[in-house]
Amino acid sequence: MYRRAALNFPTARRLHGVAHQQGHHLRAPRLPRAAIDEARHTFADISRIVPNLEAPDLSYAREPGHVHSVSEKLQQNGILKVTLGFADSKSQYLERLLWSLHQSHGHQLPIAHSATRGWFWDVLPATTSFQTANCQARSETMEEFPWHTDCSYENPPPRYFALHVLQPDRYGGGTLSVMNVERLSELLSPTTRISLARPEYLIRTPPEFTKHPSQQHIVGSLLLADEEGRPTMMRFREDLLTPLSERAAAALEELKQALQGTEAQSHSTLHLTPKTLPEQSIILIDNRRWLHARNHIKDPERHLRRVRWDAVPFPSASA
Numbered sequence: 001m002y003r004r005a006a007l008n009f010p011t012a013r014r015l016h017g018v019a020h021q022q023g024h025h026l027r028a029p030r031l032p033r034a035a036i037d038e039a040r041h042t043f044a045d046i047s048r049i050v051p052n053l054e055a056p057d058l059s060y061a062r063e064p065g066h067v068h069s070v071s072e073k074l075q076q077n078g079i080l081k082v083t084l085g086f087a088d089s090k091s092q093y094l095e096r097l098l099w100s101l102h103q104s105h106g107h108q109l110p111i112a113h114s115a116t117r118g119w120f121w122d123v124l125p126a127t128t129s130f131q132t133a134n135c136q137a138r139s140e141t142m143e144e145f146p147w148h149t150d151c152s153y154e155n156p157p158p159r160y161f162a163l164h165v166l167q168p169d170r171y172g173g174g175t176l177s178v179m180n181v182e183r184l185s186e187l188l189s190p191t192t193r194i195s196l197a198r199p200e201y202l203i204r205t206p207p208e209f210t211k212h213p214s215q216q217h218i219v220g221s222l223l224l225a226d227e228e229g230r231p232t233m234m235r236f237r238e239d240l241l242t243p244l245s246e247r248a249a250a251a252l253e254e255l256k257q258a259l260q261g262t263e264a265q266s267h268s269t270l271h272l273t274p275k276t277l278p279e280q281s282i283i284l285i286d287n288r289r290w291l292h293a294r295n296h297i298k299d300p301e302r303h304l305r306r307v308r309w310d311a312v313p314f315p316s317a318s319a
Contacts, residue, residue, distance in 0.1 A: 046276055050283075051077055056085035061096035064104065070097065070284070071105040074160065078286030079178065081277070088280060091120060091164045091305050098309055110309040111151070111158055112211065123163065123304040125297060142297040147179060147259050148237035149287050150308055153205040155218045157235055158308035162284040166303040168274035173298030176272040176283065179259075179291045183268035185223065185231040187258045193231050195251035196223035199316035202242040203235075219244070221316035222255070224288070233288035235314060259291075288314070 051073045053066065060066045073080045084093060098119075101107035110119040125142045151157045168174070185193060204217045222241075224233040238256065243249035258264055277283055285292065287308070 046270055046272065049077075049270060050079050050081050050272075052081045052083060054083050054085060055093060058086065058088070058093055058096070061093045062100050067097065067100040067104055071101060071107075074284060074286060078180075078289040080284045082282040082284065084280040084282065086280070088164070089166065091307075094162055094164055094282060094305075094307055095119070098307065101309075107160070107310045108312065110307050111154065111311050119307050121306045123306050125300050125302065142173075142300065144296045145294045146238065147291045147293045149235050149291055150306075151209075151287070152235035152237045153203045153209070153218060153240055154311065155220070156311045156313045158287055159310040159312055160284060161287050161306060161308040162282055163277075164282045164305040164307075165274075165277050165279055166305060167299075167301050168277065168279055169297055169299040169302040170274070171298035172274075173296050174274065174302045175295050176277065177269055177293045177295070178272065178285065179264060179269045179293075181234045181289050181291060182230060182232040184234075184258060184264055184291070187261065187264055188254060192251040192254045193223060195247045196234075196255065197221050197225065197231070197316065198248065200244045200248035201252075202244055203237075204240045204242070206240065220314065222252075224314060224316075233314075234291065235288065236291060 053069055053073070055061070055066065070080065070082070082093075098107070098110055102109050112118050149157070150161050163176070188196075199219055199221045201222055202217050202219050205215065210216070220235075222234055222236055223231050226232045236255075241252065243252050272283065
């Protein structure tokens, strides 16, 4: 495979240079190399990879030191768990925290989920009453949800998302899995990485998340290099993608094979079970540096609340 090629491959640096010429300054701190190397051997020890902050009461959402720690750990690791020490059925902590990140750390405020839904979306199985009229989102089913990033169809897509656990799956299902994009990209050939960085993919908007009837899709790239030329950021949801060239189709096929391969599963992936994410815990994730998935839900009352924020451009390399 190509595990080490991504660390120094020159084309990624050229892609980075093109982005700079287009006026984009791509500052996306990657997961520290020491943490990635450690993860190769100890990914099962989630506590050593995913930082955990305590929020004993609601006031912590506006406490400067706590808010700074949230911002810093998201920058450094791209993933963070917050354990609430109080009941919060309305997700007030998250709402106030996002205002604090906006006011003190420059995060953009959350995006609306659709034309009829605001900041928050309930990830809850439903059979008749849906959050968007006449459209059932995949998150409203009990089915598994393969590897993806949120809002790949948005321009620009949100940098971060969070899930507040209101009711974990009590019967062993609904495990959230996350995969590190930098580690995944090391399994791809240089040719594939170059192709994935070109704007040669049509990305369809799901009907339940349509905001403007005239905008049914966007065209863009799937892979993005950081300021050091490392391909550390991705947007991806396979069922919404149509490659627009033969090289784009070949690159997408190699990416799909890598996602299903044992090496990516064993060296790039964390499985966050309900034991890891109990009731009143929150997982905050960099939506570009980590893909996520879930297995089949077994508990019809499993209930998470989602919010997405800090939408910033996802530039493409020149074709």
